[in-house]
Amino acid sequence: MKLEVNNVSFSYKQKKVFSNVSFSLNEGEILSILGPNGSGKSTLLNCIARLLKGDQGDIFLDGKSIYDYTMNEFARNIGYVPQNHTPAYAFTVKEFVVMGRSPYISAFSMPSDKDYNVALEAIEMIGIGHLLTKPYTELSGGERQLVTIARAIAQQSKIILMDEPTSQLDYGNQIRTIEIIKKLSRKGYGIIMTTHTPDHAILLNDKIGIMDKSGQFECGRALDILNEEKLKKIYNINLKLVYLKEINRTACVAEGI
Numbered sequence: 627m628k629l630e631v632n633n634v635s636f637s638y639k640q641k642k643v644f645s646n647v648s649f650s651l652n653e654g655e656i657l658s659i660l661g662p663n664g665s666g667k668s669t670l671l672n673c674i675a676r677l678l679k680g681d682q683g684d685i686f687l688d689g690k691s692i693y694d695y696t697m698n699e700f701a702r703n704i705g706y707v708p709q710n711h712t713p714a715y716a717f718t719v720k721e722f723v724v725m726g727r728s729p730y731i732s733a734f735s736m737p738s739d740k741d742y743n744v745a746l747e748a749i750e751m752i753g754i755g756h757l758l759t760k761p762y763t764e765l766s767g768g769e770r771q772l773v774t775i776a777r778a779i780a781q782q783s784k785i786i787l788m789d790e791p792t793s794q795l796d797y798g799n800q801i802r803t804i805e806i807i808k809k810l811s812r813k814g815y816g817i818i819m820t821t822h823t824p825d826h827a828i829l830l831n832d833k834i835g836i837m838d839k840s841g842q843f844e845c846g847r848a849l850d851i852l853n854e855e856k857l858k859k860i861y862n863i864n865l866k867l868v869y870l871k872e873i874n875r876t877a878c879v880a881e882g883i
Contacts, residue, residue, distance in 0.1 A: 628689075647683070659818065705779075720746075726776075771794050783815075789820050864882070866880075
């Protein structure tokens with residue numbers, strides 16, 4: 627499965643959000659998208675998820691326009707984890723996660739034992755088995771984020787879009803989520819995630835996309851494209867990329883703190 631984004635642009639109320647975004651994603655690859663607030667990161671994911679339509683450009687899955695797939699075909703290929711999700715009903719966590727199986731369930735049918743087993747495996751993978759019977763409406767923001775990731779995994783889409791998947795998580799669950807993303811990548815899933823944490827993109831050590839306030843997009847291998855000058859342009863503060871011998875990796879740290 628290959629995703630290709632070719633010269634996609636998007637405007638909102640005649641104001642250009644981003645222009646001529648192009649990149650490709652193959653099975654097993656991770657693309658971490660960095661950028662300041664308002665640069666269009668979430669909007670780009672919404673365009674790929676068919677929730678919004680760009681002004682120009684094309685998005686292809688295996689050489690076929692995403693708009694040429696039926697809804698179920700599309701959902702079997704692309705899953706989406708929104709930044710926030712407001713539930714309409716107090717489903718249990720188990721019921722909510724098994725909804726990820728809906729592209730495989732025919733109309734007016736109930737989930738099969740296989741569907742429940744896939745959902746339970748996703749719940750176990752995320753480590754939220756203790757929430758199984760808890761109403762989704764009673765969960766904290768961070769717990770909802772983990773449950774929504776589990777639902778996307780249960781969907782078994784070949785490409786998963788994640789909009790700031792660690793934004794509401796405590797530090798331990800942030801690192802566990804990064805580990806889960808790497809595990810999904812090793813299993814052949816393609817992942818596109820937005821993040822405000824450069825260190826997470828460095829930890830994943832794959833592709834990085836940078837969106838700036840002017841709507842321009844740049845994409846490349848992690849430490850080939852990311853440097854201190856670009857970090858300052860993104861966040862308007864001095865950040866350092868420091869190699870830490872003790873852990874054998876580069877880290878992003880704030881200067882003078």
